[in-house]
Amino acid sequence: MSDYDFSSERPKPSHFQQRQDELNIHDAWSSWNGYKFAEYFYDVEFEYFCVRNTCGTYDICPMQKYHITGADAEKMLDRMVTRDVTKIRTNRASYVVWCNDEGRLIDDGTIFKLGDDHFILNCGSPCSAWLDKSAFGFHDITIDDKTDDVAAMALQGPTSCAVLKSMGLENIESAKPFSINFFDFQNARLMVSRTGFTGDLGYELWIDHNLAIPLWDAVYKAGHDLGIHPYGDQATNMLRLEAGFIMPGYEFNEALKTVHFEHDQTPFELNLGWLVDFKKPHFNGRRALFDEKKRGPRYTLTKLDIEGNKPAEGSFLYSNKRCTEEIGYVTSGMWSPAAKANIALAMIETKYLEGEIWSEIYYEKELRQYSKVARCTIKHEPFWSPARTRATPAADF
Amino acid sequence: MKRYDAIIIGAGHNGLTNAAYLAKAGLDVLVVEKNDYIGGAAVSRELHEGWTYSNCSYVCSLMRQAIHRDLDLSRHGLILVPYLGSVNYDDVGNTLIAYNSEEAAYLELKRHSKHDADSMFRFQADLTRYARLIRKTLLRTPPDPTSFRRRDIHELLFLAKQFWSLGEKEIYEYVRFFTLSAVDFLEDYFENELIKQSKASSGIIGTALGVYSPGSSYILLHHVMGDVDGSIGAWGLARGGMGAISKAIASAFQSFGGEIRTNAGVEQILVEGNKVVGVALENGDEIRARVVVSNLDAKRTFTQIMDEKDLPPGIYDKAKNFKIRGSSGKVNIALSALPKFSNVPDNAYVNRGGLELTGSLETMERAYDCWKRGRFSDDPYVEGVIPSAWDPTVAPPGKHWMSNFIQYCPAELADGPWTEEKRNLFGQTVVDKIARYCPGFKDLIVHMEVRTPHEIEEEIGLTEGNIFQGELTIDQLFFNRPFPGYAQYRMPLKHMYMCGSSTHPGGGVSSACGANAAREILIDLKRPNSVPVDDFYDE
Numbered sequence: 001m002s003d004y005d006f007s008s009e010r011p012k013p014s015h016f017q018q019r020q021d022e023l024n025i026h027d028a029w030s031s032w033n034g035y036k037f038a039e040y041f042y043d044v045e046f047e048y049f050c051v052r053n054t055c056g057t058y059d060i061c062p063m064q065k066y067h068i069t070g071a072d073a074e075k076m077l078d079r080m081v082t083r084d085v086t087k088i089r090t091n092r093a094s095y096v097v098w099c100n101d102e103g104r105l106i107d108d109g110t111i112f113k114l115g116d117d118h119f120i121l122n123c124g125s126p127c128s129a130w131l132d133k134s135a136f137g138f139h140d141i142t143i144d145d146k147t148d149d150v151a152a153m154a155l156q157g158p159t160s161c162a163v164l165k166s167m168g169l170e171n172i173e174s175a176k177p178f179s180i181n182f183f184d185f186q187n188a189r190l191m192v193s194r195t196g197f198t199g200d201l202g203y204e205l206w207i208d209h210n211l212a213i214p215l216w217d218a219v220y221k222a223g224h225d226l227g228i229h230p231y232g233d234q235a236t237n238m239l240r241l242e243a244g245f246i247m248p249g250y251e252f253n254e255a256l257k258t259v260h261f262e263h264d265q266t267p268f269e270l271n272l273g274w275l276v277d278f279k280k281p282h283f284n285g286r287r288a289l290f291d292e293k294k295r296g297p298r299y300t301l302t303k304l305d306i307e308g309n310k311p312a313e314g315s316f317l318y319s320n321k322r323c324t325e326e327i328g329y330v331t332s333g334m335w336s337p338a339a340k341a342n343i344a345l346a347m348i349e350t351k352y353l354e355g356e357i358w359s360e361i362y363y364e365k366e367l368r369q370y371s372k373v374a375r376c377t378i379k380h381e382p383f384w385s386p387a388r389t390r391a392t393p394a395a396d397f
Numbered sequence: 398m399k400r401y402d403a404i405i406i407g408a409g410h411n412g413l414t415n416a417a418y419l420a421k422a423g424l425d426v427l428v429v430e431k432n433d434y435i436g437g438a439a440v441s442r443e444l445h446e447g448w449t450y451s452n453c454s455y456v457c458s459l460m461r462q463a464i465h466r467d468l469d470l471s472r473h474g475l476i477l478v479p480y481l482g483s484v485n486y487d488d489v490g491n492t493l494i495a496y497n498s499e500e501a502a503y504l505e506l507k508r509h510s511k512h513d514a515d516s517m518f519r520f521q522a523d524l525t526r527y528a529r530l531i532r533k534t535l536l537r538t539p540p541d542p543t544s545f546r547r548r549d550i551h552e553l554l555f556l557a558k559q560f561w562s563l564g565e566k567e568i569y570e571y572v573r574f575f576t577l578s579a580v581d582f583l584e585d586y587f588e589n590e591l592i593k594q595s596k597a598s599s600g601i602i603g604t605a606l607g608v609y610s611p612g613s614s615y616i617l618l619h620h621v622m623g624d625v626d627g628s629i630g631a632w633g634l635a636r637g638g639m640g641a642i643s644k645a646i647a648s649a650f651q652s653f654g655g656e657i658r659t660n661a662g663v664e665q666i667l668v669e670g671n672k673v674v675g676v677a678l679e680n681g682d683e684i685r686a687r688v689v690v691s692n693l694d695a696k697r698t699f700t701q702i703m704d705e706k707d708l709p710p711g712i713y714d715k716a717k718n719f720k721i722r723g724s725s726g727k728v729n730i731a732l733s734a735l736p737k738f739s740n741v742p743d744n745a746y747v748n749r750g751g752l753e754l755t756g757s758l759e760t761m762e763r764a765y766d767c768w769k770r771g772r773f774s775d776d777p778y779v780e781g782v783i784p785s786a787w788d789p790t791v792a793p794p795g796k797h798w799m800s801n802f803i804q805y806c807p808a809e810l811a812d813g814p815w816t817e818e819k820r821n822l823f824g825q826t827v828v829d830k831i832a833r834y835c836p837g838f839k840d841l842i843v844h845m846e847v848r849t850p851h852e853i854e855e856e857i858g859l860t861e862g863n864i865f866q867g868e869l870t871i872d873q874l875f876f877n878r879p880f881p882g883y884a885q886y887r888m889p890l891k892h893m894y895m896c897g898s899s900t901h902p903g904g905g906v907s908s909a910c911g912a913n914a915a916r917e918i919l920i921d922l923k924r925p926n927s928v929p930v931d932d933f934y935d936e
């Protein structure tokens with residue numbers, strides 16, 4: 001035994017750690033916001049397929065969860081994010097982004113409206129400081145960071161509704177996309193939103209952290225015959241890319257952490273113009289975004305289908321096959337097993353979108369480096385978007 | 398009366414693929430199918446309420462990804478899910494588990510033989526090298542080695558180049574490969590019997606050869622040359638059963654304006670002079686077309702729906718002598734719960750993939766001896782898979798079904814025709830064998846579909862129930878398939894083609910035969926090619 005004490009260095013356990021430890025048989029851990037977090041549990045592709053074929057669970061305890069309450073809560077959020085928060089109905093969730101004064105993206109997340117003066121903001125990175133700044137001038141407002149108090153998991157995939165049904169969540173099949181629903185679970189309140197990050201039928205489950213393990217057990221018992229399996233960070237990255245969702249560290253560099261000039265992005269560049277509402281009163285970044293909209297974004301995030309099957313990760317893009325004129329770069333790329341296509345998200349200079357797009361792909365084969373040039377085709381729909389994702393009532397598989 | 402551009406006889410997955418590519422090229426295409434369902438041997442049917450079997454083929458690996466992608470079969474509802482793990486049993490219940498993780502797989506091999514665990518690396522590398530070469534030929538038309546046409550010479554040069562890239566030593570090995578027995582090939586790598594038999598079994602699937610018969614090593618290769626998303630040798634399940642593949646191709650075909658008629662068996666291919674002009678259906682209807690494409694096997698095409706007198710001399714005999722021996726049975730079993738097999742850990746990843754009841758090399762050879770004597774094997778090789786453990790759509794939650802592929806079962810019995818009683822006896826033999834490794838198995842049985850080559854021929858029209866539409870031996874492979882001189886999908890009469898597994902690259906759910914045939918037909922009809930080229934991970 002050494003005398004060292006590393007406890008302050010170790011990632012802290014998630015509320016579901018006990019169960020996740022049992023299932024992470026290869027000990028493939030990384031971390032997220034200080035929490036121990038699975039890269040994968042058994043096999044990346046296997047877990048990915050659980051979400052496309054049966055269902056999987058994903059630990060979202062490390063996601064930041066801010067409860068924003070008070071008479072000014074709505075106004076404050078409306079000033080902070082680009083979307084019109086006053087249009088969100090009670091017990092509905094909404095996808096939002098927020099920007100700095102220059103209109104560059106700080107982060108994305110979801111707002112849950114639980115009542116006229118009660119909202120939750122869920123997001124990937126901590127943002128207490130920005131929330132405080134955004135609340136400046138408002139008086140009747142409380143911002144409460146509940147991240148450590150709430151246990152949350154995503155349950156995603158075609159059998160996810162059947163799992164919840166078999167857990168006894170009555171009428172869950174009629175919950176619409178982005179709805180928020182409440183159920184009694186062991187005398188506590190279980191919140192279930194029909195939300196997720198996979199582009200498939202799915203839900204997110206939220207409960208007091210003391211009930212984390214009972215909730216896990218109930219979900220896994222109900223899911224036993226419905227192909228339930230946990231999935232980690234790597235499968236998530238595949239799933240969200242197929243769905244066409246952006247990820248910090250890939251598609252965007254959080255504005256508040258960006259050093260180099262314009263190495264962050266705007267919602268228009270990220271093809272999220274539909275989230276920016278100029279009809280509502282002033283919001284952060286409005287003027288800059290208004291100008292950009294008039295001007296048109298310099299870059300546009302674009303979905304690409306690339307010939308061949310070598311993932312175009314880290315590729316440069318060109319306007320011709322000889323690769324003489326560089327027009328952009330790939331932000332995420334992979335072979336999609338479900339869509340059977342070589343897919344990518346890429347930042348491309350807007351003015352080149354009309355022309356040809358070629359990708360120079362680098363790959364390795366038994367220690368030798370290779371490159372090839374492949375034609376890219378722009379896709380306007382998500383690579384994966386089955387009807388079941390949107391259907392209500394939700395199907396059993 | 399309406400004249401189609403093309404009629405395809407048979408809605409097997411190859412017929413549908415062929416039809417889809419012709420329709421995609423703008424042709425007016427009709428598919429006529431004798432059954433009231435489509436898919437041929439790539440079919441899923443609900444024979445017992447709540448359970449959907451893959452009645453014939455059950456796993457997928459040969460499917461050309463380029464076709465899946467090009468026809469956008471995912472959008473038409475197809476998703477292929479790889480399954481993991483498999484367990485091999487010897488006669489007394491010892492197991493060899495194929496774990497998914499490399500480390501676990503290695504340790505498991507080492508438990509049986511330290512030598513073989515290390516040798517497996519060389520085996521895998523060699524096999525992958527051979528598989529890579531063969532894979533390159535799948536979505537190409539075999540050249541005619543006797544022709545001096547530019548295309549043939551070009552194609553021969555392509556092959557030569559691929560071949561020489563192996564290196565001299567490998568070329569000799571490779572050529573040997575086609576004539577070796579599976580066991581001969583494996584002896585070079587392994588010493589442990591259980592490890593050898595676990596690999597040898599791929600060499601007898603669907604073929605009337607034994608593990609010691611020359612030629613069975615190619616069959617082994619045929620079963621590992623496919624891939625799932627680039628992982629060569631991996632097998633997957635089609636969500637919804639193998640019929641989902643045929644359905645997706647049919648849906649793509651219909652999206653190009655194609656027409657499918659079921660309950661429309663062809664009685665006769667209509668010939669005028671030396672030209673094929675259409676088909677006559679069993680119900681008496683006659684339908685005309687510029688070209689007629691047969692998805693039926695070569696023997697059936699020329700000896701059953703054509704008149705010997707319509708054919709140029711020699712062809713009829715070639716067809717009659719085409720090696721298409723039935724040797725496999727299929728037993729699909731609906732189960733009230735997941736069966737628990739002996740001597741495997743209760744590990745959700747390994748005991749629901751493949752269950753290989755290989756026994757021993759000797760047991761497999763004795764199983765073959767039965768077939769030679771016109772009997773089904775009394776102790777057969779059983780390859781089981783439990784699709785419902787992966788696919789939520791094929792059985793009610795908590796209930797399961799097990800697909801069992803059986804080697805050997807003859808098309809004709811020495812003691813007279815197949816009867817229901819004999820078929821039941823065959824089914825019972827299989828159940829008894831499984832129950833040896835799974836006590837309590839019999840109590841779980843809810844429903845059973847027992848198929849001998851006799852049923853397979855009756856229902857799907859595969860002559861003698863041969864799963865590949867003709868043996869995959871060197872004399873019937875590549876430019877010899879189905880017959881020397883006829884490997885380019887054109888048949889001896891004008892306007893007549895073949896597109897089923899009797900043509901290159903042979904049996905299995907690959908869509909390659911159908912697509913290759915379409916490419917040739919489009920050349921003849923002077924239409925631009927609509928068939929994609931294969932793209933590879935392992936370029």
Ligand SMILES: Cc1cc2nc3c(=O)[nH]c(=O)nc-3n(C[C@H](O)[C@H](O)[C@H](O)COP(=O)(O)OP(=O)(O)OC[C@H]3O[C@@H](n4cnc5c(N)ncnc54)[C@H](O)[C@@H]3O)c2cc1C
Pocket residue numbers: 406407408409410411412429430431432435436437438439452453454455456457458459661662663664692693702725726727802853856857858859862863864865866896897898899903904905906907910
């Ligand atoms: C029991 C079994 C298990 C198998 N397992 C696998 C496996 O796991 N994986 C794999 O890849 N492959 C497997 N195979 C092989 C594979 O299924 C076949 O090679 C493949 O499906 C053949 O497809 P095809 O389109 O060439 O021909 P077929 O599927 O034979 O299609 C021919 C079609 O023609 C129709 N037809 C016949 N006569 C007429 C007529 N007179 N008029 C009109 N229509 C007619 C038939 O009904 C059928 O629909 C298996 C085969 C069998 C039988």
